[in-house]
Amino acid sequence: MPEEAGFPPAKRFRPGCGPPGGRVVMLLTAGGGGCGGRRQQSAQAQPAASPYPEAVERQRRSLPIFPARGQLLAQLRNLDSAVLIGETGSGKTTQLPQYLYEGGIGRQGVIAVTQPRRVAAISLATRVSDEKRTELGKLVGYTVRFDDVTSEDTRIKFLTDGMLLREAISDSLLRKYSCVVLDEAHERTVHTDVLFGVVKAAQKRRKELGKLPLKVIVMSATMDVDLFSQYFNGAPVLYLEGRQHPIQVFYTKEPQQDYLHAALVSVFQIHQEAPASQDILVFLTGQEEIEAMSKTCRDIAKHLPDGCPSMLILPLYASLPYAQQLRVFQGAPKGCRKVIISTNIAETSITIAGIKYVVDTGMVKAKKYNPDSGLEVLAVQRVSKTQAWQRTGRAGREDSGICYRLYTEDEFEKFEKMTVPEIQRCNLASVLLQLLAMRVPDVLTFDFMSKPSPDHIRAALAQLDLLGALEHKDDQLSLTPVGRKMAAFPLEPRFAKTILLSPKFHCTEEILTIVSLLSVDSVLYNPPSRRDEVQAVRKKFVSSEGDHITLLNIYRTFRSLGGNKDWCRDNFVNSKNMTLVAEVRAQLRDICLKMSMPMVSSRGDVESVRRCLAHSLFMSAAELQPDGSYVTTDTRQPVAIHPSSVLFHCRPACVVYTELLHTSKCYMRGLCVVDADWLYEAAPDYFRRKLRAARD
DNA sequence: GAGCACTGC
Structure with a gap:
């Protein structure tokens, strides 16, 4: 035991062990209530496929969830909603969807199982289709961005929560599903949180319309599920013991x-x-x-x-x-x-x-x-x-x-x-745009499980309004045609708007590239120990017009060399992220084409690209002050150029930025040099208001 | 004048 840190004797415990509070149904499990399960294998650590059906079956039967199968199904069959607490290794995520299917719940519609992460959705689908001895994409499949492995036969479908949310935009009643299982609910990602509201509304509406009922099962690995239960009209909590070791x-x-x-x-x-x-x-x-x-x-x-x-x-x-x-x-x-x-x-x-x-x-x-x-x-x-x-x-x-x-x-x-x-600590513009696209009657009173503050919602609505996405009619908030188009893109609203503005500046091809680069992790690899080398190599791409144009230069060179991996290594470019950029770009381009947007390139003319950025990011601009510092144009907030920017040592008179980040100071990241006149042209009313406010 | 937790559509 480390002595210097001064550790007193240990406390023994099992994570997640202990009596759950509230209205709880204890399910019969093999472990039988005590701490320290009898079996040593862990569900998720098992090898995925076994050539021997008996071995697969034996393995399935050995999971802690198995003895509870009958009881679990009997309960779930009669419930609209339920909360299932399953400890690590209980087998809930792989087995429950199969039980539901075997119990006939997948007969009238697909069983959806959501995951916060792509890799989880893919590996779980692979695992479960192996257990059912079917080909992946038939009975069991998955849908994540860029990758849809499902078919008409699919009855159990694993998908990212973001993906189900996107599906809800075109069908807010989630008509193709008989059951939605929201897994890892305790993580409370924005997407899961919005889905809580979406499935609850769909469930209610389907009941009113006399349609196929929607079963909702919330799965959590932690005990604090009272909130889930209350939210879903007092849904019963089912407790399943796992195989966590002491x-x-x-x-x-x-x-x-x-x-x-x-x-x-x-x-x-x-x-x-x-x-x-x-x-x-x-x-x-x-x-x-x-x-x-x-x-x-x-x-x-x-x-x-x-x-x-x-x-x-x-x-x-x-x-x-x-x-x-x-x-x-x-x-x-x-x-x-x-x-x-x-x-x-x-x-x-x-x-x-x-x-x-x-x-x-x-x-x-x-x-x-x-x-x-x-x-x-x-x-x-x-x-x-x-x-x-x-x-x-x-x-x-x-x-x-x-x-x-x-x-x-x-x-x-x-x-x-x-x-x-x-959801209480992020910008809500995307969330609200999506809810409005689903024609939620009133986003201000939307039934969030944990409500963001009214100020928080108003700030996001103000942002959407500036982007021209909102329409106010008879006290009803709805989307403009532009807003509706924005919602079609898997992007932050402002970047969707940038794309929609680009035909006006004849630079759609360039903007698609830039927006794609901005929406994935940085393609720039900066090992701290080789900083000088990185700087020397990157010099040939650097543009005095800012980071966006510099990124555009890098992408163009990468493409002209046919996406060469060696080139990436030599130029400190992250090739995995670069490949992802190409995928994102293809997806965005597809969406543009479906909207019949003209695909135009500005060729070598980067000024029109900068004009386009100025017109969509006018609310994120900063001006040089006489003393050499910067202030933002909207709130006069003092800001500085982030050291990662190619403009770090420069002093342009006026810039737009893609991100403000407060660390030791308030930094702008992702800068583009613009003309102050362009900003005014982009939103004359907005700047007139700002000027008036400054005078008063 | 000097810095970037983690997902996801």
Whole structure:
């Protein structure tokens, strides 16, 4: 046990174990109420396909959910809505859809199972179609962006929650579905949260119209499901035990001033005491921290006493190139310990086998949104209790585990109970555009499970209004024809508007490229250790007109060379993201063609591209002040050019930006040099109002 | 003058 951090004796617990509150039906399971299930295998860790049907069947029958099958189906058959708590490894996600189908619920319509992430939707569909011994895309299929593997025969369909939401735009009653299972509901992504409201409304409306009832099942891995139950008219809560292994939790005796130092000490204490085969997972907040800690660990590991096992230090964060991310899944050489130093990506998105120890700093970098200023603040903050438990649970996936919390138990008690749902801390413009496209009667009173504040909603409506998407008629809010077209694009409303404006400036081809580049993770790869090299190589693409034009140059060169991977490596371009850009671009171009938009190119004329950006991003502009600083044109907020911008060392008189980010300062990211006159031309009324407001 | 948690359509 690390002594310097001062850990008192451990507390034993099972994540998710304990009596659930509220109206709960305990379902009969094999584990039978005690802690520490009898079986050692885990549902998700099983190999996907088995050539032997009996083996597949035996495996299915061995899952904790199996003994509850009859009871579960009997309950669900009679319910409109239900909440199902299933612990990790209970088998709920793979088995429940099959039970529903076998119970005849898929006979009159498709069973939809939503997932927050693409990879989960794809791998679950693959797994379940294997279990049913059918070809993927027949009985069992999946739909995610760019990839629809379903057919007329499909009865069980896994899809991302965002995808079901998009389907709801063309059919808000979700007519093709007999049942919607909302999985991972505890994560409370914006898409899941909007879907709660959409399925609830569809369920009610279908009942009123005497149509096929819509069954809604909300699945959560955590206990705090009262909100779900209340929201769905007091839906019963069904509780299913899982196969999580016991985990010992240690808190520090004293609060830690320096969580990085405490993490470092803990890692090496564990390293000196535990067998080399037991891996460690450390949660930190961001790339810079993780790289620095990795380097320090490697340096220290070189000077360890004889007899101490060696250490394989693996950083893990989303912007790390894919090949390097994959290294965390490979086993360490014999006699060597894996130490994975990760962001919260390892909390939910990436599951690593063989983790025995979790070191939780209790910190996370997360975005907050201020609707008044439209400002996103990215700040290091405390995790919530549910997040801390999620991290702890990562230690007990295959066997019992140990979690060191680098904070005191008193501190933990003061953590927020739950992470604030994303819908209350993001820009709502996209969400409201989608709801309006579904012809929701009144977005201001829409039945959100956790309501965003009225100011928050009004700010988003104001933004949509500026983009020309809204129509007010007899106190009713609806979409203009432009607004309706905007909703067809899988983009932020302002970028959809940029595309719709582009024919006027004869630069649709260029704008499609730029918008695609903006809507995926950066194609620029910036390894901190090779900064000078990166700068030298990138020079040939840099445009004095800003980041958008620079990106356009990079994409053009990439295409002219036929999408060459070697070129990407040599030019510090992330080839995976670049390939994705091409896919996004093709999808957006398709949507344009369906709208009969003319496909025009401005050829070499980048001024028209900049004019187009000025006309759609006029509300995100900043002007140079006499003292060399910048202020935004809308709220006179002092801002600075982000160091990642190609204009970082320049002083253009007027720019539009694609993002404001508050870290140590308020930074503009993604800049384009524009003419102040263009902005005024784009929205004369808006700027006249601003001028008047400034005078008063 | 110096920096970017994580998804998704």
